[in-house]
Amino acid sequence: MAKIIIDQERCKGCELCIPACPKHIIIMSENFNKKGYYPAEQINPEECTGCAFCALTCPDVAIEVYK
Amino acid sequence: MKKVFGRPESLTETPFTYCPGCHHGIAHRLVAEVLDEFGVRENTIGVCPVGCSVFAYLFFNCDMICAAHGRAPAIATGIKRSKPDSIVFTYQGDGDLASIGTAEIVHAANRGENITVIFINNAIYGMTGGQMAPTTLVGQVTQTSPYGRDPKTMGYPIKMAEMLSTLKSATYISRVALNKPSNIIKAKKSIKKAFQIQLEGKGFSMVEILSTCPTNWGLSPIEASKWLEENMIPYYPLGEFRTPEEVA
Amino acid sequence: MAEKILMKGNEAIGEAAICAGCRYYFGYPITPQSELIAYMAKKLLKMKDASFVQAESELAAINMVYGAASTGVRVMTSSSSPGISLMQEGISYIACSEVPCVVVNMMRGGPGLGDIQPAQGDYFQATKGGGHGDYHLIVLAPSSVQELVDLTMDAFDLADKYRNPAMILGDGLLGQMMEAVEFKERPKVDLPSKESWTLVGCKGRKPHWIVPFNLNPSVLEKMNLVINEKYKKLKEHEVRYESINIENADLIIVAYGTVARIVKTVIQKAKKEGINIGLIRPITLFPFPEKIISKTAERIKKFLVVEMSLGQMIEDVKLAVNGKAEVNFYGRCGGIIPTPIEILKELNKYL
Known part of the structure; x- marks a missing residue:
């Protein structure tokens, strides 16, 4: 059991978390945030292992990981 | 469920002003996590440079001062000498440390100042809009090397970590990269070691961090991380160049 | 304490600084003030809670002063004309940041490398700011070795009182000559606490920032106006002749x-x-x-x-x-x- 929370407003849509995720369960949202970026979002949350690679690579410290 | 990864206390809540995908944010977080882990945030004084990270004082949740371009190691020397029990770090880019501030970094290292230097090498001047840095790679196109860096007239990129490792008083010198999770984990370990050395009063420590500048490289953040791996790491090898054991 | 001793001007400044509580000195050798850096080395390297660094350049020296001053200690550097020119960048930052320190300039002939004989060619540089931007130093001009002593001590008080760099503007002759001097007991002066701005670690409070810039012109103008108020006060209260x-x-x-x-x-x-x-x-x-x-x-x-x-x-x-x-x-x-x-x-x- 693990989950991530992506702070949609901190995210600048750089996409670095996408290749970092070994489960390929992060995609870019179709809706933009207040700053005008398309933030990252998680799909298939049940597959998340909480490895935190996405959070490690996030330059905006926008991802929290829970386990 | 328990939070296993979040914002370190040593970072403020202020969102970073860096461009999307810029590695400064990762480097900031790693330094902040290390300050948290050692429990020294309230005893730390940081020195930020001139360059993109001139705003670092807004992001680190500790006492901060902004240096003149290149002079951070001299300011850090003054702080550490007058407040030897505090933890003092500088955060500098490649224009700051390897060009305008070469004298200050060399002599701070040579005096063995008990400070930690975080050196961001992204092979370009970011804030001024993408000019050639002393660390720009041969052939790399920038605003001021529009036909590519030509070593005949512009010299070769400076390897600061190797250069400073020749100094007997430099206690710990390493080079790390932030282009993928495995390297980020190693970078954190190295930064932690650098601060550990300062905490133990063992002298000068510097971590050179290979980072991307997607905006001025003209690449997407993902392409930039790949470019770093394929171009920077072969020229700037990762690893520890000087460790306390060698100093003895 | 009030006995008279024969002392060279440059050394007298050093002793006066130490008497004024200065325990931190950063400098770079240059004629005709080298006796001062040597004096500070001799004294401070043997003292506890003190530091002397021969910096790699005047650029570095003034920035070491900037760092030490930011922690609230009394700190000094000294040089002569060409070296003071190199320090101007740092002095401008220090003035903008409103941190107190003392800079000694024992002037020599200029421009350029000039010579090593006494001169007063740095008057404009000293009194009109010297570096970039709208700022002034508190500039004291001694005329005897005794005054080098008294004004050096005053310079530390004035710098602390106004949170502004103060300069002793002497020349090679004053630095090199010997006269009888007295290190008088000084009445205790009430000076403002430095607690609200010094960088000493943020335990129990919000972090302090020393930031000599602001990209918002209206904020930067306000910063300038605040500093300018000090100059008005100086003109009102501190004129001496x-x-x-x-x-x-x-x-x-x-x-x-x-x-x-x-x-x-x-x-x-x-x-x-x-x-x-x-x-x-x-x-x-x-x-x-x-x-x-x-x-x-x-x-x-x-x-x-x-x-x-x-x-x-x-x-x-x-x-x-x-x-x-x-x-x-x-x-x-x-x-x-x-x-x-x-x-x-x-x-x-x-x-």
Whole structure:
């Protein structure tokens, strides 16, 4: 059991978390945030292992990981 | 469920002003996590440079001062000498440390100042809009090397970590990269070691961090991380160049 | 403590700084102030809770001062003209950041590498800011070794009181000469606490920032205006000068530092010739003693400014006189000290 929370407003849509995720369960949202970026979002949350690679690579410290 | 990864206390809540995908944010977080882990945030004084990270004082949740371009190691020397029990770090880019501030970094290292230097090498001047840095790679196109860096007239990129490792008083010198999770984990370990050395009063420590500048490289953040791996790491090898054991 | 000892000017500054509680010194060797850096090394390297660093350059030295001053300690650097030019960047940052420190300039001949003889060619640099931007230093101009001592101690108090860098503007002659000096017990002065801004770790409070910039022009303008208020206060409360015989003089000489010493001899010589000369000697060059000059110019219509430069302080004298009297100039430069006979000959032209 693990989950991530992506702070949609901190995210600048750089996409670095996408290749970092070994489960390929992060995609870019179709809706933009207040700053005008398309933030990252998680799909298939049940597959998340909480490895935190996405959070490690996030330059905006926008991802929290829970386990 | 328990939070296993979040914002370190040593970072403020202020969102970073860096461009999307810029590695400064990762480097900031790693330094902040290390300050948290050692429990020294309230005893730390940081020195930020001139360059993109001139705003670092807004992001680190500790006492901060902004240096003149290149002079951070001299300011850090003054702080550490007058407040030897505090933890003092500088955060500098490649224009700051390897060009305008070469004298200050060399002599701070040579005096063995008990400070930690975080050196961001992204092979370009970011804030001024993408000019050639002393660390720009041969052939790399920038605003001021529009036909590519030509070593005949512009010299070769400076390897600061190797250069400073020749100094007997430099206690710990390493080079790390932030282009993928495995390297980020190693970078954190190295930064932690650098601060550990300062905490133990063992002298000068510097971590050179290979980072991307997607905006001025003209690449997407993902392409930039790949470019770093394929171009920077072969020229700037990762690893520890000087460790306390060698100093003895 | 109040016994008189024979001391060289440069060393006397060092001892005065230590008496004033300065335990941190960062500097780079340069003639004619090298005895001062050597004195600080000899003393501070043996003291506890003190630090002496021979920096790699004047650029580094002033930034070490900036760092140490930011933690709230009393700190000093010293140099001579070319070295002070190198420090200007740092001094501008320090003035903008409003951190107190003391900078000593024992002037030598310029421009360029110049020579190593006494001069006063750095007046503009010292009093008008020196580096980039709108700022001033508190500038004190001693005229004897005793004054080097007293004004060095005052400089630390003034710097702390106004959170502004203070400069001792001497010259190679004052630094090199020996005179009997006294290190007097000083009355305790009430100075503002530094707690609200120093960088000492943020335990139990929000982090402090020392940030010498703001990209928002209206905020930066406000920062400038705050600093400017201090200069107004300085002009109101801290002006110092010495005046001799200014009541009924035929001519007033305005001179500072070494030149003022020579002028005192000129006054004696002139008296023997039946000429009545007065002297106004600014002790603070910033704030400049403009009121006394202005007032004197209402009565006495002839002024002569004598400097070891080609005419720098004369501009401030003219501003103060404001057309009310004739202002003439005599100067030597390049390290040449004017003789009393030269000055006497010169002033005779105007009588």
